[in-house]
Amino acid sequence: MRRSNVGLWLAVGWIGFGLLPWNAIAGQGFFALGWLAGYPLDVRTGPGAVQLIHHGRLWLLPIGVALAVPALALNGRIGDKTAAALLVLCGCAGLVALVAIALAIDINGWTSPSFATYFGILPGRQPGLGYGASFVAAALLMLLCQGVALRGWARGDVFVAGAIGASIALVGLFTLYPIARLFVRAFLDRDGNVSLPALAARFASGRIWGYGGVVWNTLELGLMTAVSATLMALCFALIVTRTRLPGRRLANVLAVLPMITPPFVVGLALIMLFGRSGVLNAVLDFAFGIRPTRWIYGLPGVWLAQTLALTPVAYLVLVGVVQGISPVFEEAAQTLRASRLRIFTTITLPLMAPGLVNAFLIVFIESLADFGNPLILGGNLEVLSVSIYFAIVGVQQDPGRAAMLAIVLLSLSLALFVIQRRLLARRNFVTISGKGHGVPNLALPRTVTGLAVVFALPWAMLAVVVYAMIFTGGFVEKWGLNHALTVRHYVTAFGAEIANGSVQWTGGAWNSFFTTLTIAAVSAPLTAGFGLLVAYLLSRYRFTGKGAFEFVTMLSFAMPGTVVGIGYILAFNAPPIELAYTGIILVACFVFRDMTTSLRAGLASLSQIDSSLDEASATLRASSFATLRRVVLPLMRPAIIAALVYSFISAMTSISAVIFLTSPRFDMATVNIVGRAEVGEYGYASAYASVLIVLMLLAVLLIRAVVGHRRVLGGQSLVERSLAPATEVGVQHPASRQRSPASHGLLVRPRAPTEPA
Amino acid sequence: MAFVRLMCGSMQRLLVVLALFALAAPVAAQEVTVLCNFEVDWCEGLKASYERTTGQKAVFIRRTDGESLAQIRAERSNPRADVYHAAESASAKQLASEGLLEAYKSPRITELHDWAQRIAEENKYFQTPIYTGVLGFGYNTELLAKKKMPEPKCWKDLANPAYKDEIQMANPGSSGTAFNMVSTILQLMGEDEGFKFLAAMNKNVNQYTRSGSAGIRAAGKGETTIGITFLHDSVAQTVQGYPVKTVAPCEGTGYEIISSAIIKGGPNPEGARKWMDFVLSPAGQNVAVTVNKFQIPSNKNAQTHPMAPKASEVKLINLDLDKYGSKEGRDHLLSRWENEVFKAPK
Numbered sequence A: 001m002r003r004s005n006v007g008l009w010l011a012v013g014w015i016g017f018g019l020l021p022w023n024a025i026a027g028q029g030f031f032a033l034g035w036l037a038g039y040p041l042d043v044r045t046g047p048g049a050v051q052l053i054h055h056g057r058l059w060l061l062p063i064g065v066a067l068a069v070p071a072l073a074l075n076g077r078i079g080d081k082t083a084a085a086l087l088v089l090c091g092c093a094g095l096v097a098l099v100a101i102a103l104a105i106d107i108n109g110w111t112s113p114s115f116a117t118y119f120g121i122l123p124g125r126q127p128g129l130g131y132g133a134s135f136v137a138a139a140l141l142m143l144l145c146q147g148v149a150l151r152g153w154a155r156g157d158v159f160v161a162g163a164i165g166a167s168i169a170l171v172g173l174f175t176l177y178p179i180a181r182l183f184v185r186a187f188l189d190r191d192g193n194v195s196l197p198a199l200a201a202r203f204a205s206g207r208i209w210g211y212g213g214v215v216w217n218t219l220e221l222g223l224m225t226a227v228s229a230t231l232m233a234l235c236f237a238l239i240v241t242r243t244r245l246p247g248r249r250l251a252n253v254l255a256v257l258p259m260i261t262p263p264f265v266v267g268l269a270l271i272m273l274f275g276r277s278g279v280l281n282a283v284l285d286f287a288f289g290i291r292p293t294r295w296i297y298g299l300p301g302v303w304l305a306q307t308l309a310l311t312p313v314a315y316l317v318l319v320g321v322v323q324g325i326s327p328v329f330e331e332a333a334q335t336l337r338a339s340r341l342r343i344f345t346t347i348t349l350p351l352m353a354p355g356l357v358n359a360f361l362i363v364f365i366e367s368l369a370d371f372g373n374p375l376i377l378g379g380n381l382e383v384l385s386v387s388i389y390f391a392i393v394g395v396q397q398d399p400g401r402a403a404m405l406a407i408v409l410l411s412l413s414l415a416l417f418v419i420q421r422r423l424l425a426r427r428n429f430v431t432i433s434g435k436g437h438g439v440p441n442l443a444l445p446r447t448v449t450g451l452a453v454v455f456a457l458p459w460a461m462l463a464v465v466v467y468a469m470i471f472t473g474g475f476v477e478k479w480g481l482n483h484a485l486t487v488r489h490y491v492t493a494f495g496a497e498i499a500n501g502s503v504q505w506t507g508g509a510w511n512s513f514f515t516t517l518t519i520a521a522v523s524a525p526l527t528a529g530f531g532l533l534v535a536y537l538l539s540r541y542r543f544t545g546k547g548a549f550e551f552v553t554m555l556s557f558a559m560p561g562t563v564v565g566i567g568y569i570l571a572f573n574a575p576p577i578e579l580a581y582t583g584i585i586l587v588a589c590f591v592f593r594d595m596t597t598s599l600r601a602g603l604a605s606l607s608q609i610d611s612s613l614d615e616a617s618a619t620l621r622a623s624s625f626a627t628l629r630r631v632v633l634p635l636m637r638p639a640i641i642a643a644l645v646y647s648f649i650s651a652m653t654s655i656s657a658v659i660f661l662t663s664p665r666f667d668m669a670t671v672n673i674v675g676r677a678e679v680g681e682y683g684y685a686s687a688y689a690s691v692l693i694v695l696m697l698l699a700v701l702l703i704r705a706v707v708g709h710r711r712v713l714g715g716q717s718l719v720e721r722s723l724a725p726a727t728e729v730g731v732q733h734p735a736s737r738q739r740s741p742a743s744h745g746l747l748v749r750p751r752a753p754t755e756p757a
Numbered sequence B: 001m002a003f004v005r006l007m008c009g010s011m012q013r014l015l016v017v018l019a020l021f022a023l024a025a026p027v028a029a030q031e032v033t034v035l036c037n038f039e040v041d042w043c044e045g046l047k048a049s050y051e052r053t054t055g056q057k058a059v060f061i062r063r064t065d066g067e068s069l070a071q072i073r074a075e076r077s078n079p080r081a082d083v084y085h086a087a088e089s090a091s092a093k094q095l096a097s098e099g100l101l102e103a104y105k106s107p108r109i110t111e112l113h114d115w116a117q118r119i120a121e122e123n124k125y126f127q128t129p130i131y132t133g134v135l136g137f138g139y140n141t142e143l144l145a146k147k148k149m150p151e152p153k154c155w156k157d158l159a160n161p162a163y164k165d166e167i168q169m170a171n172p173g174s175s176g177t178a179f180n181m182v183s184t185i186l187q188l189m190g191e192d193e194g195f196k197f198l199a200a201m202n203k204n205v206n207q208y209t210r211s212g213s214a215g216i217r218a219a220g221k222g223e224t225t226i227g228i229t230f231l232h233d234s235v236a237q238t239v240q241g242y243p244v245k246t247v248a249p250c251e252g253t254g255y256e257i258i259s260s261a262i263i264k265g266g267p268n269p270e271g272a273r274k275w276m277d278f279v280l281s282p283a284g285q286n287v288a289v290t291v292n293k294f295q296i297p298s299n300k301n302a303q304t305h306p307m308a309p310k311a312s313e314v315k316l317i318n319l320d321l322d323k324y325g326s327k328e329g330r331d332h333l334l335s336r337w338e339n340e341v342f343k344a345p346k
Helices: A004-018 A034-038 A048-053 A058-074 A080-104 A113-119 A131-150 A158-187 A196-204 A214-242 A248-260 A263-274 A279-288 A299-324 A328-335 A340-351 A353-369 A372-377 A384-393 A399-424 A446-473 A488-494 A510-540 A546-558 A561-572 A583-606 A612-619 A624-635 A637-653 A669-678 A682-707 A718-723 A734-738 A742-748 B002-022 B040-054 B065-074 B089-097 B107-111 B114-122 B141-146 B176-189 B191-202 B214-220 B231-240 B269-280 B282-290 B327-342
Strands: A476-478 A482-485 A497-499 A502-504 B031-036 B057-062 B083-088 B128-140 B167-170 B205-209 B226-230 B244-247 B255-263
Touching: A004 A048, A004 A058, A004 A131, A048 A058, A048 A131, A058 A080, A058 A131, A080 A131, A131 A158, A158 A196, A158 A399, A158 A510, A158 A546, A158 A561, A158 A583, A196 A399, A214 A248, A214 A299, A214 A353, A214 A384, A214 A399, A214 A446, A248 A299, A248 A446, A248 A637, A248 A682, A263 A279, A263 A299, A263 A372, A263 A446, A263 A682, A299 A353, A299 A372, A299 A446, A299 A583, A299 A637, A328 A340, A340 A353, A340 A446, A353 A384, A353 A399, A353 A546, A353 A583, A372 A384, A384 A399, A384 A561, A384 B065, A399 A546, A399 A561, A446 A682, A476 A682, A488 A682, A510 A546, A510 A583, A510 A637, A510 A669, A510 A682, A546 A583, A561 A583, A561 B065, A583 A637, A612 A624, A624 A637, A637 A669, A637 A682, A669 A682, A669 B040, B031 B040, B031 B065, B031 B269, B040 B057, B040 B269, B040 B282, B065 B083, B065 B089, B083 B089, B083 B269, B089 B255, B107 B114, B107 B269, B114 B128, B114 B255, B128 B141, B128 B176, B128 B214, B128 B231, B128 B269, B128 B282, B167 B176, B167 B214, B176 B191, B176 B226, B176 B255, B176 B327, B191 B327, B205 B214, B214 B226, B214 B231, B214 B244, B226 B231, B231 B244, B255 B269, B269 B282
Parallel strands: B031 B057, B031 B083, B167 B205, B167 B226
Antiparallel strands: A476 A482, A497 A502, B083 B255, B128 B226, B128 B244, B128 B255
16 A cells, blocks of 8 residues: 555654644753643744644644645545645645745744734744654655655655655755855855855965865875775775785774774874884984985875875775675686686776775765865865865955865865766676675786785784874873873873762763764764665666765765864754754764765675665565565675774764864864873873774674674685685585575575576 | 665664754753863863852863854854853954954953953953963974074074074964964064065975964974974973973064953853953962963963963063954955965075
8 A cells, every 4th residue: 555654644744743842942952841831832832733723823824734635645535646746735835834934934033024024023032943843844755755656756666755855855954955054155255245256256266276276286185095095995805805815804904993093193193103203214314314304294194194094994895895796707707718817907807896986986085075184294285175174264264265165175076976977887787696606706816916915014014003103102101202101191081980889980081982982873873874775775766866966965075074064053053953062963964974985885885786686586575674684785784884884983083074063062082182182192192092992993893793794605705715726616615505504595505597596 | 675664764763863862952051151262171170160169060162263263153143152262362353343242341350460451441341361472482402402503592583594494383374373473573573574584484484384383392292493382382392391492582572362252142141251250360360370371361360380481581562463453454464475475485
């Protein structure tokens, strides 16, 4: 019954309109329940229906009508076509009315005096929209989606239509709206008047374009970092998934390690290593009399730091794809007597293209938006993200210039995004199909293994050294001055004592620590879930505006955090939507900023999975839930892990996005660490960072343990394969048979090409 | 489809979790919310001392001056904080002219030094100074000795080619400290001569940092020899144990005025006034000594850290903070600096 959900959403709508307070509750908030005292007749806490009838707030009438009329669609005698028209009409009209109300009333009452004369003056400070309005908005949106689904949109599937509608609405509200609020500034001069000459003057400013200009520097850095990080990630992915080298398990951890570091800390460690008075220069000076230089400050330093920091991101996107490549084509090529190197360059590498290109895109965009590393190591190198930050907070505060620079930054990301789509367009990368093969992947050609090791080894060593420095930094009095061992910093940061039978958290870090942990734990599953959902929708369904939607989801990610932060304050500080100084605003910021990585990992992974698998499962009468649980999700495990890990870590370590969003109750760990490092308390900063690193490492391991491995035949037995004698090609390896319990059914039943897939 | 259904489930969870977070939405008015531009240890000390002394609650958000300024402007329709604490005088003046601050004449005002009273009065009590800091520079004694460079004593010395690539200062476009330094030089030497000196010094500058105190911190760690900064930041490096010597330039030097101001329409105006009274009192200003800060307090009866620069050893010029403080003045100074100094060939 395709219309059964109409009743459900109508009920939600009427709960919102008839029961819950329409406006946000001032003071202690909704859950303090203090508002129940005046409920329901008090105009400040009353539901929309009461405000409409009892207080004569006629502007709420269209909402009531839009929620009443769709009840007709419940009547089975009304045809699908009429019902669809009814739902679409009411959904649209209701939403338009809601947005109009939101825009017409701000904190000081009506925004236009003509409304006031018509509807009467609204006295006092106006509250923002509350739970009642949110429920109504959700219901209206869903009714609209049901309507369009009835008309055959999204293959007529109401769930898909609803999911697409909800995603578009959420992304619009939490990404597009805040950024638009800021971008408008680009068209205003410094007195707040609309002025195209102001925009033109900003745009033509000399330091932006040309060789050595901000844009040039940014692009140069972005390309260098994207190439190096993707290359490093490829090396690690190959070593981990395709070789039997000793220590490859360690490599698996090392490849992700630098991501789990508060960004500031890596820059500091690099200075201690490579700075003018750093370890390396001291050794060179002592041993060879080479005069110490400041080479680290500028492009080389930022490049090094970004490569270190972003390789893990590329690795996470890439490793699932590399694992997922089926050996069938390689086997075919081998049968045709191609050399291993030829197989690698003509088959393996091209099949990795979605992973490589997605990783490249992510790293490039992150490099453009990166703010911490250019700030610490940039020297006189000027890049967009830093210019934008100082256009907002510098001596000449000019949000208009910041907005214009942000538009330039976004155009760069957009251009890259378009190129990426062109590159991957109309190609097929499906390698995971229903056909079992039982053949493990080929071993890598020796040259490739060698190259991968040559690249990966120094990088891994650098990562180890940087980590060793951070950990020891927490245990010595003062790095560089006094190396006496101490636990003082840990006591200052994480001290606790028992007084009057209860634990007193005396350390300075606890508050921000618990907040950060909570926010990250809440954001990560939401980010991953939402990102993968959107990835699924984008890869499996066609709908109008898909390309634009895909790009909009990247907007927030592609912006330097500070820009997003200021946009969020502008958008969510005052009614109609008041979220500033709450935890929600931090969670929303993380979810809509970091979902891009989940989305890209999901897209890369889904592009390998043959959609005929879903269909086959349905043909075999598996319920769609079983298909999901036993086919799609298990095959997407690497993407799920990547999404969860990335979102969790990003929420734990991000700094620029939260600069303007932290509040006394919601202080974040990274902000605390940077503040301490600023006053020279490197011991405290290192100790805090070490605790975070260990915690994140545990979280990563936990996520992996919970989500588990993808079991695709061949993908798992690749290790055994590389030792197996050539004659075993085509013979099912014993190890893979052991791993084929019946419960895995279709997927792991090996060598059954004749069975219906 | 089931995938989508599962995801719809998780979106419903999203709503529930978001709802739970709203629980913590703080609009409680009994505490005072302070945008604190001090370093974090100072903010913490101040909060603790305020709560002990007054029995009132205070919460703070650590920001840099520019961030606070941007935030107060962005929140103008619905201010969330009560106090703009440790504002640069020029920033507070701008906000006052935009109508975002509330004037308040604290009963403590008579206890302040004359200079502080004068500035409070000039600003119609939209801001009241809490300390002043003197501009100068510091150098790494080990590096100086190792490279056998002469000891710098005056501003003029910094143009000496002996210091090629050895000086760091902040970019006046991003840092109030550096902006203050450039204004000081222009006032000392005259505008044209001043820019000529800065262009000559540019050859010795290895990096224009973003933050005002980054240069002297780099000098402490041996990443550069000389850092131009406020004397109190330089002394802090020495006290932390780095081989840094602080210099008050012989020609005389400028200073910064740091004030506290009440944000108009904040949730707790009563608490904001209490906070102002507290930070202007000796008790409030003595917190600086306990957290090793070396600025010169505005209250006559407040203690100054024994390591703080001595007034007798510093020659102060009569710095005209307004000349380059206005929007046009800033634009003018920065565009000349950019064209004649920053872009000058090295």
